[in-house]
Amino acid sequence: MEKHSRDEGAAAASQPSEGIPAPEGPANLIDTDYVIGQDNITISPLGINLDLHGKVFTFSSLVILFFVIITLALQDQVEPIFNAMFSFLTGNLAWFFLLAANIFVVLSIVLIFTPLAKVRIGGMHAKPDFSYLGWFSMLFAAGMGIGLMFYGVSEPITHFDTALGGVAAENGARTDWAPLGAALGDEEGAISLGMAATIFHWGLHPWGIYAVVALALALFSYNKGLPLTMRSIFYPILGERVWGWPGHVIDILAVFATLFGLATSLGLGATQATAGLGYLFGVPATNTTMVLLIMGITAVALVSVVLGVDKGVKRLSQLNMVMAFLLLAFVIAVGPTLMIITGFFENLLSYAVNLPALSNPFGREDANFTQGWTAFYWAWWIAWSPFVGMFIARVSRGRTVREFLIAVLLVPSVVSVLWMTSFGGTAIDQAINQGFEGVREAALELQLFEMLGQLPLTAITSFVAIVLVMVFFITSSDSGSLVIDSITAGGKVDAPKPQRVFWAIIEGAIAIALLLGGGLTALQTAVITTGLPFTLVLLAACYAIVKGLMSEPRA
Amino acid sequence: MYRKIMVPVDLAHLDVIEPALKTVADLARHYDAEVCYVGVTATTPGSVARTPEEYQQKLETFAQQRSQVHGQPVSTHLITDPDPIADLDDLLIEAIDAVGADLVVMPTHPPQHLDVLVPSHGGTVATHTDVSVFLVRPAKQ
Numbered sequence: 001m002e003k004h005s006r007d008e009g010a011a012a013a014s015q016p017s018e019g020i021p022a023p024e025g026p027a028n029l030i031d032t033d034y035v036i037g038q039d040n041i042t043i044s045p046l047g048i049n050l051d052l053h054g055k056v057f058t059f060s061s062l063v064i065l066f067f068v069i070i071t072l073a074l075q076d077q078v079e080p081i082f083n084a085m086f087s088f089l090t091g092n093l094a095w096f097f098l099l100a101a102n103i104f105v106v107l108s109i110v111l112i113f114t115p116l117a118k119v120r121i122g123g124m125h126a127k128p129d130f131s132y133l134g135w136f137s138m139l140f141a142a143g144m145g146i147g148l149m150f151y152g153v154s155e156p157i158t159h160f161d162t163a164l165g166g167v168a169a170e171n172g173a174r175t176d177w178a179p180l181g182a183a184l185g186d187e188e189g190a191i192s193l194g195m196a197a198t199i200f201h202w203g204l205h206p207w208g209i210y211a212v213v214a215l216a217l218a219l220f221s222y223n224k225g226l227p228l229t230m231r232s233i234f235y236p237i238l239g240e241r242v243w244g245w246p247g248h249v250i251d252i253l254a255v256f257a258t259l260f261g262l263a264t265s266l267g268l269g270a271t272q273a274t275a276g277l278g279y280l281f282g283v284p285a286t287n288t289t290m291v292l293l294i295m296g297i298t299a300v301a302l303v304s305v306v307l308g309v310d311k312g313v314k315r316l317s318q319l320n321m322v323m324a325f326l327l328l329a330f331v332i333a334v335g336p337t338l339m340i341i342t343g344f345f346e347n348l349l350s351y352a353v354n355l356p357a358l359s360n361p362f363g364r365e366d367a368n369f370t371q372g373w374t375a376f377y378w379a380w381w382i383a384w385s386p387f388v389g390m391f392i393a394r395v396s397r398g399r400t401v402r403e404f405l406i407a408v409l410l411v412p413s414v415v416s417v418l419w420m421t422s423f424g425g426t427a428i429d430q431a432i433n434q435g436f437e438g439v440r441e442a443a444l445e446l447q448l449f450e451m452l453g454q455l456p457l458t459a460i461t462s463f464v465a466i467v468l469v470m471v472f473f474i475t476s477s478d479s480g481s482l483v484i485d486s487i488t489a490g491g492k493v494d495a496p497k498p499q500r501v502f503w504a505i506i507e508g509a510i511a512i513a514l515l516l517g518g519g520l521t522a523l524q525t526a527v528i529t530t531g532l533p534f535t536l537v538l539l540a541a542c543y544a545i546v547k548g549l550m551s552e553p554r555a
Numbered sequence: 556m557y558r559k560i561m562v563p564v565d566l567a568h569l570d571v572i573e574p575a576l577k578t579v580a581d582l583a584r585h586y587d588a589e590v591c592y593v594g595v596t597a598t599t600p601g602s603v604a605r606t607p608e609e610y611q612q613k614l615e616t617f618a619q620q621r622s623q624v625h626g627q628p629v630s631t632h633l634i635t636d637p638d639p640i641a642d643l644d645d646l647l648i649e650a651i652d653a654v655g656a657d658l659v660v661m662p663t664h665p666p667q668h669l670d671v672l673v674p675s676h677g678g679t680v681a682t683h684t685d686v687s688v689f690l691v692r693p694a695k696q
Contacts, residue, residue, distance in 0.1 A: 037602035225605030308641020
């Protein structure tokens with residue numbers, strides 16, 4: 001891996017000439033003969049210009065088509081296979097997911113405090129492309145927006161209930177779903193444990209996973225000059241071979257995980273939005289409603305993806321942040337305010353106290369919890385990481401590694417704690433202090449609306465919640481289309497617009513097909529199954545990050 | 556009549572913009588005008604250059620070559636953007652004021668049905684600026 005300094009280039013570029021930006025400062029480019037887009041094919045069918053990576057585009061399209069047809073046509077045969085694969089993975093390899101996620105978190109946190117954190121993404125003098133607010137809004141909206149809406153109420157109350165129920169065993173194996181040692185009959189203890197378990201799944205670990213992928217991609221793209229695709233992370237390990245089939249396979253896997261992750265989540269979001277519309281306006285929760293919703297969401301996402309990152313995705317993400325903040329502020333204000341504020345600190349403490357036990361990968365008693373919840377979540381976050389990571393990488397140029405890690409790891413974790421405390425805490429308060437059983441008894445997708453139903457101004461807040469679910473989906477869909485387009489165009493971010501439009505439509509179409517065909521659950525399982533190979537990709541990314549950062553000049 | 560001509564160039568597709576470059580050379584000599592070549596690039600590595608600085612160097616080299624051809628003074632203006640394909644029209648319109656051009660010469664494709672969905676950059680720029688815009692169609696086969 002030969003390197004040459006960019007100092008000379010920067011000096012030559014700083015010759016006086018009108019409008020030249022300041023030199024971006026020294027960074028160490030990787031010396032490779034690969035020219036970005038060299039394997040691309042450019043064609044113009046019907047006057048539409050296309051610029052695609054021949055192999056990655058063709059194979060990922062075929063694999064996707066094949067999978068959709070198989071899951072729809074042979075649903076009964078395929079579902080048991082997926083389910084078996086999934087239980088094998090979470091059952092036997094739960095320790096691997098837990099251990100890997102711990103490595104990502106530890107690396108991210110340790111890096112903040114090392115001199116390596118002074119490295120700036122994009123070269124020592126690179127200027128950020130986006131303001132703090134725009135940047136943070138985008139990474140948060142892409143990262144977990146929709147999940148917070150879906151699980152914000154349901155997860156805390158579920159863990160609270162199971163913890164309260166205590167431990168149950170049969171033949172020496174635990175049959176309950178409670179985290180750790182449960183808290184039989186102890187309401188305070190159950191709240192504390194339930195919230196710690198929820199925050200564990202939405203705190204440092206998911207963001208550590210995203211941070212590792214995003215940092216590796218940003219580093220190898222902006223500082224090392226490699227194309228913005230997953231394969232670039234493997235350069236320190238595979239060398240020039242990343243431009244051949246090993247690289248193609250990595251990129252195809254990334255497209256696969258991103259597209260199906262998005263499509264299944266689009267289905268999940270449509271389910272919740274439909275449930276909300278039914279709750280609020282009595283709209284029938286039929287397939288027609290969901291299909292119309294997905295089409296509507298896709299249409300808005302299309303407009304946004306054509307408008308681009310700055311005018312489309314960023315504006316929607318900021319709108320999202322404002323609405324989410326208002327909803328959060330409302331719940332805190334009219335809900336059990338004091339309990340939420342004290343709860344925030346108590347939960348943070350409880351998270352810290354329980355973190356070592358919860359994240360321990362070996363010798364766990366609570367098998368149902370670690371396999372069914374934790375390993376499931378970790379596989380899910382990891383399957384999403386190529387998409388979220390690549391999007392975060394794309395918008396993070398000009399930030400130092402320290403800024404980046406604090407913004408991607410610590411800030412979102414704290415926001416998650418506050419969100420879970422407010423929404424989950426309010427629901428638990430309704431259950432134990434007001435004797436309201438509605439949330440506990442409601443279906444998963446309705447629990448948020450049941451909780452809001454007990455607060456004033458229900459009609460308005462529920463409506464805001466529904467809009468929020470939809471906008472979160474639009475931001476996921478449009479940033480996802482940008483990511484897939486970039487991967488299938490060999491790392492080019494300036495490929496012709498119709499390609500973005502194509503991917504946005506495909507996402508919607510797959511979501512509709514799977515929703516109607518009933519293959520959504522099977523596919524969700526399949527997506528999570530891709531979490532396993534990607535865990536290996538992420539471990540490689542850890543190595544690449546350290547190696548890449550060591551060779552960078554530091555401020 | 557014209558003092559400074561702005562020419563947006565795409566270094567990845569020089570063959571496509573050849574007719575526009577010829578037109579610029581003739582106009583620049585006729586009016587004894589300066590020519591400012593404007594490049595727009597993503598901040599991520601691309602097919603022309605792997606960093607914005609490298610792109611700047613190539614743009615500078617390109618401008619000097621054109622100066623040899625037409626003998627008029629040249630300058631360059633590089634715009635970096637996270638999403639150039641989406642922001643191109645706005646970036647070029649802003650650049651007209653930034654470089655102080657009084658004429659824009661840019662290549663464009665012939666009108667086609669698809670323009671309804673994906674309007675041409677030249678057309679959009681021409682409808683959003685006070686200065687004169689000269690759109691050059693590709694050479695006839």
